[in-house]
Amino acid sequence: MSLPTTRERKTMPEQAQLGPEKMTDSTVTLGDVQFDPVAEQDFRLSVEGTSGTGKSNTLAVILEDLADVAIPTLIVERLGALSPVRLEDEDIVVVGAREEDGVDLAVGLEDLDQLGSWVLDRGMKVLLDVSTYADYEAEGSRVHEAAARAVRSLNDRAHEKYRSGDRTKSLLAVDEVHYMAPKDSAPEPKLDEHVKRCRGQLIKVATEGGNKGISVITGYQRRAFLHNGIIQLCDDYIAHKPGDEDVDRTADALRCSEEELANLGTGEILARGESITDGDLVGPTKVRKRRSPDPREESFELPETPDELSNVLEDIQEEVEAERERREQRQDELEQLREENERLREEKEELEQELADTSRLGDALKNLADSGDAAPAAAQDVGEGVADLQERVSELKSERDGLQERLDEQQATIDELRDERDGLQDDVADLEAEVQEVRAAFDGAAEHVQELASAFDVDVDVTAPDAGATGENTTELRERVDELEAENNRLRDQQPETLEPLADYESFLEDDAVRVHRWRKRGGDLLTAVHQGRARNHHRRGQLGVLRRRRRAPGRVDDQ
Numbered sequence: 001m002s003l004p005t006t007r008e009r010k011t012m013p014e015q016a017q018l019g020p021e022k023m024t025d026s027t028v029t030l031g032d033v034q035f036d037p038v039a040e041q042d043f044r045l046s047v048e049g050t051s052g053t054g055k056s057n058t059l060a061v062i063l064e065d066l067a068d069v070a071i072p073t074l075i076v077e078r079l080g081a082l083s084p085v086r087l088e089d090e091d092i093v094v095v096g097a098r099e100e101d102g103v104d105l106a107v108g109l110e111d112l113d114q115l116g117s118w119v120l121d122r123g124m125k126v127l128l129d130v131s132t133y134a135d136y137e138a139e140g141s142r143v144h145e146a147a148a149r150a151v152r153s154l155n156d157r158a159h160e161k162y163r164s165g166d167r168t169k170s171l172l173a174v175d176e177v178h179y180m181a182p183k184d185s186a187p188e189p190k191l192d193e194h195v196k197r198c199r200g201q202l203i204k205v206a207t208e209g210g211n212k213g214i215s216v217i218t219g220y221q222r223r224a225f226l227h228n229g230i231i232q233l234c235d236d237y238i239a240h241k242p243g244d245e246d247v248d249r250t251a252d253a254l255r256c257s258e259e260e261l262a263n264l265g266t267g268e269i270l271a272r273g274e275s276i277t278d279g280d281l282v283g284p285t286k287v288r289k290r291r292s293p294d295p296r297e298e299s300f301e302l303p304e305t306p307d308e309l310s311n312v313l314e315d316i317q318e319e320v321e322a323e324r325e326r327r328e329q330r331q332d333e334l335e336q337l338r339e340e341n342e343r344l345r346e347e348k349e350e351l352e353q354e355l356a357d358t359s360r361l362g363d364a365l366k367n368l369a370d371s372g373d374a375a376p377a378a379a380q381d382v383g384e385g386v387a388d389l390q391e392r393v394s395e396l397k398s399e400r401d402g403l404q405e406r407l408d409e410q411q412a413t414i415d416e417l418r419d420e421r422d423g424l425q426d427d428v429a430d431l432e433a434e435v436q437e438v439r440a441a442f443d444g445a446a447e448h449v450q451e452l453a454s455a456f457d458v459d460v461d462v463t464a465p466d467a468g469a470t471g472e473n474t475t476e477l478r479e480r481v482d483e484l485e486a487e488n489n490r491l492r493d494q495q496p497e498t499l500e501p502l503a504d505y506e507s508f509l510e511d512d513a514v515r516v517h518r519w520r521k522r523g524g525d526l527l528t529a530v531h532q533g534r535a536r537n538h539h540r541r542g543q544l545g546v547l548r549r550r551r552r553a554p555g556r557v558d559d560q
Contacts, residue, residue, distance in 0.1 A: 028065040030058060030238065030269060031285030035276035037062070037217065038071050038169055042210030043275055044233055047219040048250060049240025054267040056081040058238065059175055059219045060290040064088045072170040073125040074115070074154050076147050082175060083127060084292040092125045096132035097146075105316060109133055109142060111324065112149040116157030118316060120168050141189055144198035147180055151201040158212035169213045172205060177230060178220035186225040200433015203229040203440055223249050229440030232447075236273025240264060256281055337414060344407045351400045358393050 026038040037043050049055035067089035086092040096103035118124050133146040181199040220226050223246040241264040242250045251258045254272045270283035
């Protein structure tokens with residue numbers, strides 16, 4: 001069964017657009033190279049080329065060849081080279097941070113978590129222009145934060161559908177990935193927590209995406225600056241002319257000569273991969289010129305949004321606005337709680353002042369009564385007044401203590417629940433990213449050890465870290481985050497009415513599954529295992545070196 005074309009899809013109900021599995025008209029043609037990125041079970045393609053060699057043109061041609069195919073797609077770019085493809089594929093929706101020319105849907109940074117649902121549940125093609133999220137006055141890279149949120153949203157939603165038996169085929173294309181997932185030693189960007197998180201999410205989707213139906217295409221200029229976790233996981237390579245510093249590495253990946261790469265002209269490629277060339281080296285071959293405008297070479301007019309797509313965008317915009325209103329309402333509720341806390345503090349101070357004044361007045365009346373100067377009737381009245389004041393003092397003290405207790409409990413509940421939720425969400429993302437980077441590093445080391453062992457005909461046992469346990473732990477932690485979110489919403493609904501703390505909140509927080517340090521500890525154990533593995537590999541390399549020297553030594557009959 002083939003996928004519907006763009007025109008056919010627009011006449012179908014929305015539910016029928018949610019993730020087709022097979023297609024017959026999804027062939028991409030790049031000169032003499034033809035492949036189907038949708039039909040492959042686990043497709044990861046690397047498109048390399050230094051500036052001006054045709055890398056972005058090749059990415060645009062790939063997207064143009066898939067224009068009539070209803071494949072849910074997420075495109076992440078920051079330089080605007082791929083946005084004009086929407087003139088060939090009118091289903092592409094450009095998402096940006098604000099309403100401006102060229103942006104179909106304005107989505108705030110905090111709302112990008114919904115993007116995975118739009119792509120996989122609605123069957124949309126979304127181009128995320130991360131450059132619109134740049135804020136050079138803010139701490140941390142908002143460009144990488146936007147990309148990380150989008151990729152994580154796609155990967156998480158694909159995981160949910162895969163786990164429920166509703167695996168949906170989709171496409172993720174990321175241009176300038178050397179900037180989005182750099183090595184630690186890359187000259188730019190500055191390596192902050194957002195860059196690391198973006199890099200981790202890209203490595204994660206490259207590692208796990210195939211099983212969930214995500215085909216991954218990455219484009220980059222400098223292999224030397226791209227994190228090894230991305231390069232190692234690509235199975236198929238298309239190379240335009242690389243930079244001089246990258247020629248040797250690229251030649252090793254394609255198993256071709258450096259001279260063949262250095263002689264490539266603009267638009268020419270060499271290609272190798274099981275999914276694209278059956279493992280053979282193909283090229284040099286020239287990629288056709290893109291049909292969509294190249295924004296670096298020509299100007300163009302933005303297309304009008306089709307009516308059918310406009311209706312979908314209006315629905316999504318309403319959903320985004322509704323979510324924004326809910327978020328603002330939650331902020332208003334928190335602000336009301338803060339104002340209530342401030343009012344309680346002021347009331348407490350007033351009560352304390354009244355208590356102090358009443359105590360002083362009571363002492364004065366008591367002294368007057370004890371002095372004996374007043375008449376007996378007056379003394380009796382004074383005594384009764386003192387008793388009344390003492391009773392009032394006790395009432396004020398009780399009321400003050402009650403208000404203070406409510407104030408403390410309310411503030412503690414708000415702070416602890418919010419911090420616990422935010423902390424768990426960040427730790428889940430960071431742990432997942434860290435696990436993927438460690439796994440990629442281990443795979444690279446294991447590959448080198450196996451090459452040495454093969455060269456010297458020595459058996460070496462290289463056991464990879466146990467990824468299954470970590471994956472189960474991460475899934476369990478994510479489920480606990482979801483439970484915590486639900487509990488947070490329930491508590492927030494109760495607070496404006498009663499301001500009463502959650503009765504079993506202490507036991508809830510004592511739940512071992514919620515404690516993040518368990519996952520950090522396991523992450524640390526994984527790192528320890530990797531370091532121990534590297535130490536063993538270093539020892540084995542030393543043994544291999546001894547063996548090699550013995551073989552080279554003359555006159556040794558036993559080594560022949």
